[in-house]
Structure formats: C-alpha cells, structure tokens
Amino acid sequence: MAELVGNVLVGQSGGPTSVINASVAGIISEALNHECIEEIYGALNGVQGILQEDLIDLASESQQQIRALRHTPGAALGTCRYKLKKQQDFDRILEVFKAHNIRYFFYIGGNDSQDTADKISKHAQAQSYDLRVIGVPKTIDNDLSITDHTPGYASAIKYIAASVRELACDNESMGHGDLVSIVEVMGRSAGWLAAGAALAKRRDHPHDPPHLILLPEIPFNQEKVLEEVKRVLKRERFCQIVVAEGLVDADGNYVAADAQTDAFGHAQLGGAGDALAEIIGQNLPGVKIRVAKPGLLQRCAGHAVSKTDSDEAYRAGQAAVEAAIRGETDKMVTLLRGDGEQYASETGLAPLADVANSVKKLPREWINEDGTSMNFQFLRYAQPLIQGEVVVPHDNGVPVFARLDKSRVDKSLPAYEV
C-alpha cells in the first residue's frame, strides 16, 4: 500500500455521549505519530461544517485541552443531524476535501453517521479521489450491529445504575408500604439503557431495586404490572420502577402517547414515567408516586463515566487512524470481546455498508421470563463494561471540562447554502 500523504479531518455526528470526545483525543494522539499526516483538522458540527468549510486546526490546541477531552461530555466539535441528500452536497464535500487536501476522514457517530461516511467514501472513489474513510462508533443506545457494544453505552448505564442505587437509599428510608418511585430512562425503540439499571442490584440479591424494569421489548401489561407493584410494596415497603421512554402496549402504541391526548383530543404533557404514574395513581389509591426523568443527563454525566468505556472510546479513535494508515477504508472500528474469563476487548473492523442500516436488538433471552427483570446473561454482558471510575478535575467545586480554542482554518472556497 503506497503511503498517502495529506491531512486528517475528524467530525462528530448525532447525539453526543459522555465519551465521544475521548475518541477525538484518540484520533489526534495517534495521528501525531504518523509523518504522512500533515494537518489535523476538525469539522464543526459534522458534515454541516464540512459543507460550510467550517474547519478548525486541532493540532494547535493545547495538550491539556486534548487530554481534558477524555472526560468531557458533549461533542466538543459540535454535532448535527444533517442528512446529505443532494448530489450537490456530495460534490461540495469533495470540493472541500480537495481544497484542504483531506486524505483521511474519521467520522464518529451512530447508524446514520456511518451511512453518511459510507456515501462520502463511495463518492470520492467514483471521482478517483484518494481518500480513506474510517468510522468510529458512538451511541448510548448500543444499537449498532457487528460491534460487541458501542462506546458511550457503558457510561450511560453506569450513571443510570448509580442513580438508581442512590435513589434506592432514599426511597427505602421513606417507604412505609406506600411509595412508588419511577425513573424514566431514554430508549425509544430498544431497552438497552433501561436494562442497564439492573446493574444497581447487588450480586445474588434479586430483590434489590430496581424491582421492575419496563422495556420497549415487552408489551406493557397494566394488570400484571399493578399486581407486581402491590406485591413489591408489601414485601419491600417501596417499589422502584425503571421505565423506558419507548414503552408500548400490546397494540404497539406508546404508553406515553396514550396519555398525550385525552378524550377530547387535547394534547397532554408527560412521558412514559408520568403516564405510568397516572395509571398507578388511579389504580392504587393512597400510594405516593415520585417520578424522576434525568433526560439528557444520561448521556452527559461526565462525573460518572466508566473508565472501561472511556478507554475503549479513546482506543477506537487510535485504531481508526492505525487502520487508515494501513490502507483500510470504508470500514468502521468495532469492539470485539475476548473469550477469556477475564473481560478484555480489542478493536476490529467491519465494512461501513454492513453497519449502516442494521440495528442490534436486546436479546429476548437476556430478559427474565416475567419480562420485568434482566437475567445473568445480560449482567455477564454489561457488568464488565461499567468497571472503573474516571476522576474528573474540579475547580471551585464543579467539574472542569475541555474548551477548545477552535482556531479556524482559512476558507478558500465560495460560501455554500446548507
């Protein structure tokens, strides 16, 4: 493989995670090792920034800031949900790449973003422009196929599990047989995040909170859930429920959506947690109900990041550069789990086209038969991923995160309307 001399461009896309910037740090640190790489640029707000030629010089950032990226949530380069459609968009991207001699393009994102990367790569090939494109996986949803798990997922479930366990301390002390505590977690179509709450249980303590995990995979059975809540209230004096925002009933309708329109067609507020609270309140009078909805906090809790996750995200960034230097292109970095007793992961590569449009489901056989708790197969899968804590520096009592200088690369092309 002939050495390809030129510049690197890194972009971030889709919803951020707590460790998405660790991958940027991994890419930068590895890129600095290779002499064929001349400049290291970042695209502001993903492909949208490329279209607008909004590039920044990452090599000129201080080493402190690049190190701080390893524990900084949110997408430090900015992100977008822009979908390239027009042929013109692809032409423009290639024009920008040519103008800045971009020969290595690394795109950190989920399904849609890998699809975008794939299309950019194919377009460059069709135009005989020598470009190596490697995707780096990220999503708290853990729904990317082929990779064992996705960077970002573990930190989200570590935060959820820690929050549920802390909340259990509070709930337990308040419960007198009449307290139902609901935590609504993200996950519109899959229960990966809600399932992670099971990690709050101590080993061999199946009765530990959360007492019920309501997943999008298991149709909501109101009667059964109410029975279970009553049983838990009697046994534990409080009942802690984790519910995925995408909970659906037997007809496939969102439980939250049901509550959003009343008999007169008025829009009502609230999500799955509030809807569940209403159902329990109406059917179990005298029960006190508390709902917590951490919302986006689930994907940006920098103070509760998994060390394993952060390290893997960084490593995935490094591996992307290594692969591109070796001559690979049109691939996404994957995480492969070792076979040994002790958890270990290494990186692999998979064709972008294979990743782009498939979704990894939470296996039914990892959910207990009752449909409201996770079994040892899930725990065996998820437990190793949340190991280790990242110490985040604090200033004045609050965590300190990276702030990039974002020194702009001079534009050389006419403006482009997005």
Added chain:
Amino acid sequence: MAELVGNVLVGQSGGPTSVINASVAGIISEALNHECIEEIYGALNGVQGILQEDLIDLASESQQQIRALRHTPGAALGTCRYKLKKQQDFDRILEVFKAHNIRYFFYIGGNDSQDTADKISKHAQAQSYDLRVIGVPKTIDNDLSITDHTPGYASAIKYIAASVRELACDNESMGHGDLVSIVEVMGRSAGWLAAGAALAKRRDHPHDPPHLILLPEIPFNQEKVLEEVKRVLKRERFCQIVVAEGLVDADGNYVAADAQTDAFGHAQLGGAGDALAEIIGQNLPGVKIRVAKPGLLQRCAGHAVSKTDSDEAYRAGQAAVEAAIRGETDKMVTLLRGDGEQYASETGLAPLADVANSVKKLPREWINEDGTSMNFQFLRYAQPLIQGEVVVPHDNGVPVFARLDKSRVDKSLPAYEV
C-alpha cells in the same frame, strides 16, 4: 452540671439528604468518647419508631458501616413525616424513653422535626424526666433560620451545578439556534436550590449557562421570559433554563398547576418544566425543547457530595453530643460562618423554639435586577459550601453504601397503635 448517665437515642426525620447519615456517624463517634453514655440506640423511622419501640443498637454496628454512613444517601435509620399530635403520643414517647433509659435524644431534621423535638423536650420537663434534647439541622431546602446554611443543601446544589454544566456541554454541541434545554429542580416555596445552578457558571463568564434561572420568588412573566429565550438563542445558539418546581405567576398560582387542568377540567400531567416547555413550544415554533427532571436524585446523589457539606454534617452530629454532655438541652446545632476572607464555619446553638417555625428566605438582593440570574452576593454565600469532593468506594462499577445490621433492641412495652 451533674453528670447524666444513660443512653443515647438518634432519630432521622423528614426528607433525606445526601449527608444526613454523616450526622448520625458524627453522633455515634462522639458518643463513644463519653463514659456517661452507656448505649447508643437508633430509632427506626423517626418518632414513629419511638412510638412503636422499634429501636436498634447502633454501637453493635461495624466500624466500617459507620464510616460508610459518611457517604451514604437516604436516611439509614429510616425516616417519617409523622406529626405528633395527641397527648397520648407524648406520653408513649416518654414511656419508651424511660423503659430504655434514654437520657440523650438527638433528632436530625428540618423545621417540623425541630418542632417535634422541642415538644418532646417540654413534655419530659413537665414530667420531671431528666432528658437532654439537641436537634441537628438537615434539609436540602436550606430554609432553616438562624443557621448560616443547612447540611444537605450544599451537596444538592453541587449536584445541580455539576449536572447543569455537563448538560451545557451536550446542549452547546447540539444547538443551532433552536434548542431550549430545561432542568426542573426542587423547591416549592423558595429558590435556594434553583439559585445554586448559578454555580455552574465560570467566574466572570455571566453568559455561561444556565442562561435563565426561574425562581419562585420572582413571578413568572411569560412575555419577558420568551423575549429573553429568543435573545439567548440568537447569541448562544442554545438556551439553558433552570426552573424551580414552585414557579408562580403574578397572581401567585403555580405555573405547573395551570397546565394541570385544561379548559374542560381534565387533569393533565407534568410539572413546572413541562409547563414551561409547552409555553415555549407554543410561542416559539420550530424550537426543540428538552426537559430533564432529576427529581429526588437531587437529594441523594452520593457520588456528587460536597466534602465541605459532608464534614459539616458530621461535625454537627459531634457538636450535638458535646453540647448535651455539657448540659445543654432544647437547642439545635447551628452553623456559623467566620468573618475572614477564607471560608470557615463553626458550630453554635440556638433555642429549638426559635428555629421550629420560622423560614429562611432567599434574599431578594442576591437576585439580579432582571430576576433571572444570581449576583455575586449569592455566589459569595454558596461557592464555599460546595468545595471538595468525597470519593465514594465502588464495587463492580457502582457506588457502595452503608447497610446497617439493625440489630433490634428487645421491646419491653406493650404494642402501641400509630
């Protein structure tokens, strides 16, 4: 003052905080220093446990567990909101105290709890039963008068400030002039907690998030807030709002309550955050709105405790015992702030009767004139309180908290109906 020989009883009451157990640990550790104290008992679920003679032997707990109490959220002894009313209740409590030779009673709680402690003390005096009663303050609401601040408050605002700053990283990367992110925090009648979000701003960066803090003290002015949101969206590309659950309009009605009943009288779901989201959504079309409602997580985030707060809570427990040994009674421990440049606090004492039924308000002059941000006077007050982090031990990736054995003290009285 004659030495009073007998047993200690500790109880916890009202809503827990992240550091309420640090005060229990302080009481136990100090009680062990005094030979006139024979047994150290805990009341399960506050006065409710006393009425039912549900006492546990705290001296028989392992030292590890007592140490772990210093970082364990929730009330480890259990808590209650039971209000003593009947004369019979007071008689019963005295009966239990006599049966177990309780001579030192420490009650950790807020306004109502200090009132309860005061009444128990007065009843004992009326019956010529030698008893020393010292209250230990706790509440995340920070509304206890006389004390400079209340243990529990600082850890709650440290968690809120950290969460807001983390969320800002996420929001900033997603915002394209169209993202409003709302965090609903606790505080039904006072804005102490919402105000704490201001600590997320870096010093001398008034434009840092949160961009708007909506307090119960400042009547909600819809037009003004919408104008401000538009202005911030233009300037910052995203707008982060912290709203207290107790936000009221100019007529004193809860903004959340407004949204709870539609024109047809149907109950609707959601709190102040959801109500605000609806208002913004209706008036600023095209804006994406995200609501997070951490709920009870605000008062139990053991992983984000302020070291200063935890130490002061522990110290308040110790000071309660020292005072009682000196012969003090009918007092609550207070925290006094030193006059020096460097923050320092020491403990004081105030009559229970003075504390019981007064409320400390957030001073209007600590709120900026615009009513949507806090000024340097608040920051000077709150900043020192959130300093320092507590390292919480983790097992298998999740924080580990104290679990008391709760070895029961034999009952010697007939049962009592609560």
